[in-house]
């Protein structure tokens with residue numbers, strides 16, 4: 103494969119068309135793990151094919167889980183009924199949070215020796231709160247580098263069953279919701295009664311809904327008590343539902359819906375709609391607040407809007423976007439096309455994702471002429487009268503930086519995207535798909 107050092111995107115006057123979305127990363131990686139841990143085989147239809155799902159598939163293969171590709175988007179995963187065949191493995195998980203956190207928890211409650219590592223940035227992304235929660239359950243985990251961060255060595259679980267009946271643990275909710283997701287998915291492996299308490303305000307709540315929804319489809323009942331207590335009744339195990347359909351990725355949808363609003367549209371995305379279990383479909387509501395016209399079906403969303411090339415503007419907003427942390431980055435770039443100052447609040451988690459996204463976003467938005475105030479957990483963006491053409495955008499190995507900033511060209515200003523292949527984390531064909539809706 104050739105690696106492009108940069109991609110120059112020409113200004114685009116108008117947008118229209120339909121995009122079939124790639125599968126949801128969050129649903130794909132959860133489904134793969136749950137299918138592997140289940141009793142029975144699962145046909146996973148519409149799986150995302152990207153770096154993050156490759157890392158999960160490779161890891162499951164290394165753990166002895168049998169899976170095979172049936173055709174382009176469909177896979178068959180043989181369940182191992184909670185007992186992974188391989189008891190010693192080294193897993194490389196790239197920068198896939200949805201692989202690293204859930205696998206850490208699942209493997210910590212087993213009786214093998216495992217080493218989990220990732221790319222250098224993964225080793226800067228916190229995992230200490232999850233490790234603390236697992237240690238409180240008797241998990242034996244060592245940090246191989248900096249305490250609190252990957253890489254990790256996981257040793258056989260020492261369940262202190264006799265000391266404490268049932269599994270009781272607490273986890274912080276304000277760093278990443280993936281810690282709670284990981285515990286929820288792993289605890290049923292013990293068959294014991296489980297109780298997880300969440301400390302602090304839980305962030306990114308809709309991702310917990312995805313977790314609970316998928317666990318339910320694999321036969322697992324979780325009693326949710328508000329957002330700070332989750333009870334897993336004893337004696338449950340995962341059972342394959344037979345077939346699972348992966349929805350299109352709602353975060354990936356945000357770029358095309360934004361393109362519809364910026365270039366006139368209509369742009370339709372297929373694969374997500376009013377039936378979606380993904381919180382990021384709410385991006386469409388925020389886009390509507392900014393003045394886009396949204397139409398919604400069960401399995402599709404369409405947007406159209408003020409045409410930037412004809413001087414049309416979006417409305418500036420001031421919004422708490424904690425519930426859509428990934429799609430919120432798309433709003434940050436759309437702020438360049440708004441009629442005033444946009445404030446994106448409550449996104450402190452941006453600092454511990456693929457890069458420090460608050461810092462990266464502020465730096466790159468300034469390159470196209472915006473005035474940006476970077477707070478500890480917010481960004482305030484004032485667009486310039488005219489965007490600076492041909493800005494060179496660094497992407498920090500962050501797929502979303504590359505995808506978001508392509509919208510500057512959609513809005514009519516040429517731009518250079520450095521290292522565009524970073525989109526492979528969740529959307530390898532992104533630029534080709536964007537070209538199909540650009541006129």
Ligand SMILES: O=C(O)C1=C[C@@H](OP(=O)(O)O)[C@@H](O)[C@H](O)C1
Pocket residue numbers: 127128129199200277278279280283305306309427428451
């Ligand atoms: O559980 C998930 O699938 C995800 C949760 C979110 O992370 P945080 O909970 O760390 O905000 C999100 O940003 C990530 O892309 C996917």
Ligand SMILES: C=C(OP(=O)(O)O)C(=O)O
Pocket residue numbers: 197198199200428455456502528
């Ligand atoms: C934060 C993200 O990824 P991860 O699943 O690695 O946390 C993301 O895709 O924006």
